[in-house]
Amino acid sequence: MKTQATTTVPLSAVVAARTRLNGVIVRTSCLESPALSELTGAQVFCKQEHLQRTGSFKERGARNALAQLPSEQARSGVIAASAGNHALGLAWHGRSLNIPVTVVMPRFAPLVKVARCRQFGATVVLHGDTFDEARAEASRLAEERKLTYVHPFDDPHVIAGQGTLAFEILEQVPDAEAVIVPVGGGGLLAGMSTVLQALKPDLQIIGVEPANAACFAAGLAAEAPVRVATRYTLADGLAVAEAGRHTLAIVRPLAHRMVEVGEEDIALSMLRLAELEKCIIEGAGAAGLAALLSGSLKDLAGRRVVLLLTGGNIDPLAHSRVIERGLAADGRIYRFDVLISDRPGGLAHLSSVLAAAGANVTEIVHNRTFAGPDLSRVHVLCTVETRDRAHIAEIQQSLSKNGVELAGAQP
Numbered sequence: 001m002k003t004q005a006t007t008t009v010p011l012s013a014v015v016a017a018r019t020r021l022n023g024v025i026v027r028t029s030c031l032e033s034p035a036l037s038e039l040t041g042a043q044v045f046c047k048q049e050h051l052q053r054t055g056s057f058k059e060r061g062a063r064n065a066l067a068q069l070p071s072e073q074a075r076s077g078v079i080a081a082s083a084g085n086h087a088l089g090l091a092w093h094g095r096s097l098n099i100p101v102t103v104v105m106p107r108f109a110p111l112v113k114v115a116r117c118r119q120f121g122a123t124v125v126l127h128g129d130t131f132d133e134a135r136a137e138a139s140r141l142a143e144e145r146k147l148t149y150v151h152p153f154d155d156p157h158v159i160a161g162q163g164t165l166a167f168e169i170l171e172q173v174p175d176a177e178a179v180i181v182p183v184g185g186g187g188l189l190a191g192m193s194t195v196l197q198a199l200k201p202d203l204q205i206i207g208v209e210p211a212n213a214a215c216f217a218a219g220l221a222a223e224a225p226v227r228v229a230t231r232y233t234l235a236d237g238l239a240v241a242e243a244g245r246h247t248l249a250i251v252r253p254l255a256h257r258m259v260e261v262g263e264e265d266i267a268l269s270m271l272r273l274a275e276l277e278k279c280i281i282e283g284a285g286a287a288g289l290a291a292l293l294s295g296s297l298k299d300l301a302g303r304r305v306v307l308l309l310t311g312g313n314i315d316p317l318a319h320s321r322v323i324e325r326g327l328a329a330d331g332r333i334y335r336f337d338v339l340i341s342d343r344p345g346g347l348a349h350l351s352s353v354l355a356a357a358g359a360n361v362t363e364i365v366h367n368r369t370f371a372g373p374d375l376s377r378v379h380v381l382c383t384v385e386t387r388d389r390a391h392i393a394e395i396q397q398s399l400s401k402n403g404v405e406l407a408g409a410q411p
């Protein structure tokens with residue numbers, strides 16, 4: 001099916017949004033990161049949108065849409081289906097503009113986001129097990145309660161609001177050569193492309209989406225939104241099954257390029273951003289760095305590249321689990337299973353071999369019951385801190401040289 005009538009977003013709408021947002025949205029910094037430049041080979045600048053008051057750039061579109069509501073609609077209030085940053089942006093700015101906000105979230109929505117939306121004064125309705133069920137309920141409630149539905153990405157006011165980010169980048173890094181934009185439904189990409197193509201057409205615009213939810217590239221190829229099968233992604237803000245009709249229509253004729261990123265690169269990027277930039281960035285916000293690290297943008301070596309750190313809303317426990325996975329992917333945590341002698345001194349021998357190899361043990365499980373029929377041996381599951389993959393190889397060699405049999409390495 002070809003795209004039907006679509007709304008365009010003229011540059012003037014983004015200019016007007018900028019005036020509307022002035023003073024109510026943080027002008028976040030966009031500084032060069034020497035550490036990320038060294039790591040990636042590009043000259044990397046980080047736009048710190050995770051430092052907006054609700055922790056993401058989504059406030060821009062939400063504020064721009066709310067600020068233009070006719071007074072009667074503003075009095076009745078708005079509704080959205082969102083389990084994340086759009087909901088937080090609406091809740092925060094709805095409160096400041098005195099517009100009642102209702103958010104429908106699936107029942108499994110993270111408690112922290114439910115709590116924060118309520119804290120900002122929004123009415124939160126938990127409904128359904130899937131996002132589609134929540135969206136259907138939001139449409140039903142919109143009709144029943146006469147509320148205005150604010151789409152998270154396929155709304156011209158939202159797209160224009162997100163586009164304001166591009167003006168700041170042009171001012172902050174006037175000689176930027178490329179900008180990498182995380183893509184969910186494409187509101188941010190559509191808004192930014194509108195501005196950048198008009199004002200700096202030689203700047204490369206690169207959209208990045210998780211391989212596990214690559215609906216935007218699929219929609220571009222099909223020339224219309226198509227529903228793709230999604231799998232779990234750490235970049236939950238980009239976990240969209242169908243791109244927007246307006247966003248696709250806006251982006252398609254403009255010069256751009258799309259890349260996909262895998263989960264391991266997203267986890268590794270979150271680790272690098274925490275370690276090198278001292279930033280807590282959610283999976284969606286780390287997708288741009290993941291694209292640089294994945295090797296699919298080698299042509300950007302030596303170029304001035306702007307990364308959009310679009311959000312930082314992640315539960316601390318989830319963040320620490322991702323960091324651990326990132327450390328494992330980086331060869332800095334190693335878990336392995338060995339068979340050792342079940343005689344006094346067996347465990348001491350293992351720990352002395354590990355100590356001599358410089359591996360710091362963080363966890364050890366000694367298992368006699370499930371060690372098989374040979375009663376003279378036991379299984380030991382070890383987790384150790386390591387420097388890198390070369391260090392892991394040294395440890396493996398040292399274990400085998402000292403008669404410790406490796407039964408298996410764990411991912």
Ligand SMILES: Cc1ncc(COP(=O)(O)O)c(C=O)c1O
Nearest residue numbers: 184185186187188237284310311
């Ligand atoms: C942190 C973050 N980055 C990027 C995006 C992608 O935005 P869009 O859906 O407009 O493509 C989202 C969407 O919610 C997000 O939360």
